[in-house]
Amino acid sequence: MCALGVALLGAGTAPAEFHDNVRIPMRDGVNLAGDLYLPTNRAEKAGCLLSFSPYDVTAAGKPWSPERAEAWGVATLAVDCRGRCHSEGVFEPWEGRLVDDADDLLSWIAAQPWSDGRVVMVGGSYPGNTQLACLRSANPALVACAPSVIVFNPHSIHYAPGGVLIPEFFEKWHTSMSSAESWAEFTRHTDPADPYWTERCGLGRLAAAKGRAFYQAGWFDMLGVETFESFALMPEGSFLRVGPWSHGVNVFDTPEIDYSKVDGATVTEDAEVEFLRSALAGRPSETAKLPGRMQIFVMGANVWRYENEWPLARTVYRKLFFDEGFGLSFDAPAGAAGEDAFAYDPENPVPTRGGRVIHAGGQYSQAEIEARDDVLCYTTETLAEDLEVTGKVTASLVAKSTAKAADVAVKLVDVYPDGTPYNVLDSICRGSFAGDAPTKLDFRVDITSYVFKKGHRIRVEIAGSNSPHYEKAPDPATTRLVRGASHLVLPTIPAGN
Numbered sequence: 045m046c047a048l049g050v051a052l053l054g055a056g057t058a059p060a061e062f063h064d065n066v067r068i069p070m071r072d073g074v075n076l077a078g079d080l081y082l083p084t085n086r087a088e089k090a091g092c093l094l095s096f097s098p099y100d101v102t103a104a105g106k107p108w109s110p111e112r113a114e115a116w117g118v119a120t121l122a123v124d125c126r127g128r129c130h131s132e133g134v135f136e137p138w139e140g141r142l143v144d145d146a147d148d149l150l151s152w153i154a155a156q157p158w159s160d161g162r163v164v165m166v167g168g169s170y171p172g173n174t175q176l177a178c179l180r181s182a183n184p185a186l187v188a189c190a191p192s193v194i195v196f197n198p199h200s201i202h203y204a205p206g207g208v209l210i211p212e213f214f215e216k217w218h219t220s221m222s223s224a225e226s227w228a229e230f231t232r233h234t235d236p237a238d239p240y241w242t243e244r245c246g247l248g249r250l251a252a253a254k255g256r257a258f259y260q261a262g263w264f265d266m267l268g269v270e271t272f273e274s275f276a277l278m279p280e281g282s283f284l285r286v287g288p289w290s291h292g293v294n295v296f297d298t299p300e301i302d303y304s305k306v307d308g309a310t311v312t313e314d315a316e317v318e319f320l321r322s323a324l325a326g327r328p329s330e331t332a333k334l335p336g337r338m339q340i341f342v343m344g345a346n347v348w349r350y351e352n353e354w355p356l357a358r359t360v361y362r363k364l365f366f367d368e369g370f371g372l373s374f375d376a377p378a379g380a381a382g383e384d385a386f387a388y389d390p391e392n393p394v395p396t397r398g399g400r401v402i403h404a405g406g407q408y409s410q411a412e413i414e415a416r417d418d419v420l421c422y423t424t425e426t427l428a429e430d431l432e433v434t435g436k437v438t439a440s441l442v443a444k445s446t447a448k449a450a451d452v453a454v455k456l457v458d459v460y461p462d463g464t465p466y467n468v469l470d471s472i473c474r475g476s477f478a479g480d481a482p483t484k485l486d487f488r489v490d491i492t493s494y495v496f497k498k499g500h501r502i503r504v505e506i507a508g509s510n511s512p513h514y515e516k517a518p519d520p521a522t523t524r525l526v527r528g529a530s531h532l533v534l535p536t537i538p539a540g541n
Contacts, residue, residue: 060084060114062107065130068123070148077130078123081107082158083114089160091118091324092153095167096146096174098137098221100129116321119158123149125174128221136226137218138173138198140243146174147181154185161185164320168192168260168292169267179257179278182249188323190316192260192293193267195274197245199236201267205487206474207234208451209515213266213402247277256281256329258319262289263343263492264297264398264405272354272491275338283319283331284338286493287311290405299398299406301466306346342434344458344495355435359535364424364504366527372422372504381442381528387418388450388508388521394419396513398467399455400490407466410457410505414465420506420525423459427498434493435535437469441485442529445477447521453510454489456532457503458496465503468494472514482526489532504532 063080070076079102082090093112095101101108101122108122126145127135154161163185165175172191179189195201202210209231218227233240257278261271263286275284288303289295294311296304303309319329331337336350367373368382394416398408414421439454455470469490475483496502506525509516 058084058086060110064105065102068149068152070126070133070145074126074133075131076123076126076145076149077102078121079106079108081110081113081120083110083117083119085114085117086119086158087117087160090158091116091160091162091164093118093120093320094149094153094163094165095120095122095171096125096149096165096178097122097167097171098125098128098135099171100124102130116324118324121153135222137170137222137230138244140246142174142177143180146177147183150178150181150183150185162187162324162326164323165189165191166316166320169194173198175257179253179255180247180250182252182254184254186253186255188256188258188320190258190260190320193262193265193291195267195270196247196277197236197270197273199241199245200270202230203234203236204472204514206451206472206485208472208474209234210266210513211515212396212512250277253279255279256283256319256323258282258316258331259284260293260316261286262291262293262295262405263341264288264290264299264400266291266400266402266405268400269490276354281329281332282337283329283334285311285315286339287341288343291402297403297405299408301407303343303346303406308348309341309346340434340493342432342493342495344497345430345432355535356537358537359435360538362534362536364502364532364534366422366504366525366530368527370420370422372424372502377528379528381526383444383524383526384420384506385522385524386420386506386508388447388517388523389418390509390516390518390520393509393511393516394453394507396510399470399513401513407458407468410455410465410467414505418507422504422506424502427496427500427502429498430539431496431502432494432537432539433496433534434537436491437489437535438533439471439473439485439487439489440531440533441473442482442526443475443477443485443523444480444482444526445475445521445523447477447517447519447523449474449476449517449519450521450523451475451508451514451517452485452523452525453505453507453514454532455505455507455510456489457505458494459501459503461499468492470510472510474517482529
């Protein structure tokens with residue numbers, strides 16, 4: 045361990061201290077590495093701002109966030125996850141042992157002679173996952189955290205309905221952080237009830253957690269599919285903010301519908317900072333005085349709105365039916381159920397364009413995709429008034445296929461008055477088929493808060509693939525959608541509410 049004392053200006057204050065590569069023992073004998081900074085204006089006992097990350101946070105050999113340490117009067121501590129950078133052990137993504145490491149780390153901080161026993165945390169993506177692990181440990185030292193773009197259930201971000209793997213980003217990330225062998229083992233476990241996943245997703249002592257959370261998520265973040273399920277599990281006093289972002293707060297990537305240019309879509313960190321500093325001071329956050337415990341950005345209307353429950357109590361669930369002639373209607377079709385066929389060729393899959401995609405997320409024109417002959421497009425009449433969809437969109441589809449296993453990809457699209465179709469949300473589901481027998485596929489598509497404006501049209505695309513975001517089905521297929529037996533359910537919000 046290297047200790048460096050740096051004298052800073054200020055009468056009657058102790059010099060700052062930087063302790064590099066501090067060894068922090070875990071219960072199994074492994075030592076994690078941390079870089080500790082103690083500011084000049086600290087009290088005899090101070091709180092701690094913690095970053096717990098697999099991204100080599102001790103590699104720089106210099107203090108982490110010393111400006112905040114000085115401004116807040118707290119210690120800052122950056123710690124590598126086990127097996128990363130200077131920490132001992134082996135890093136295994138999403139493993140349940142992270143909860144034990146989090147518990148041991150928090151206990152170590154609370155026991156230090158400079159610590160007042162209060163810890164707050166910040167970070168997004170996997171450093172957000174480590175905060176959830178600290179919450180799951182129920183260690184009383186954690187008084188508040190600010191995780192972003194992450195969920196409690198990692199299975200939900202790696203697999204789509206029917207066990208369709210989502211490899212586009214995660215395979216490269218997982219193998220670079222661990223190994224190809226680890227990824228191969230990871231992909232052998234498709235069932236969320238598998239003990240492999242229950243160990244990783246188990247909520248442990250979460251019910252006893254005291255530390256509140258300022259949770260931020262994005263409508264186009266690949267890790268955001270269970271944002272509201274995750275928030276529902278967070279302790280009392282927590283707050284949620286969901287913006288029109290990709291993988292990070294104020295991260296917009298480069299979509300064709302560019303919310304970065306929308307007034308108010310970019311937020312400051314003021315509320316997050318107040319949330320953490322008030323916890324360090326032992327007082328309630330100002331977020332408790334807000335009109336709701338959730339703040340969501342309603343796309344299309346492009347406004348922020350406070351809410352107190354999810355799903356919204358005023359939701360009206362409306363079925364959207366597939367009509368003959370590729371129409372789409374909220375009225376149930378009359379007559380016998382017809383069928384529309386689409387082909388699937390694994391050598392020529394329908395390409396991914398936008399959606400919940402890291403580095404390329406958001407809304408893009410789907411015109412080139414809809415020009416393909418293996419994509420079915422069903423469209424409503426022009427909307428006579430605005431239609432808000434806020435909540436979970438689900439699909440109930442009946443299909444037949446020539447393959448034993450085939451995928452049905454669904455995409456909800458906003459068609460602008462000039463005819464340009466922009467994606468809103470999507471998913472895919474793998475079904476098992478036998479002969480000419482129909483198979484029913486009931487699945488969650490995705491969540492959103494979006495207003496289809498007056499003069500626009502709603503469209504649903506149906507295809508056999510969406511690659512490379514979702515893995516491809518192994519065999520070519522001709523699949524038929526049974527129209528009259530199929531529909532989507534939209535969570536609509538009545539105008540004026």
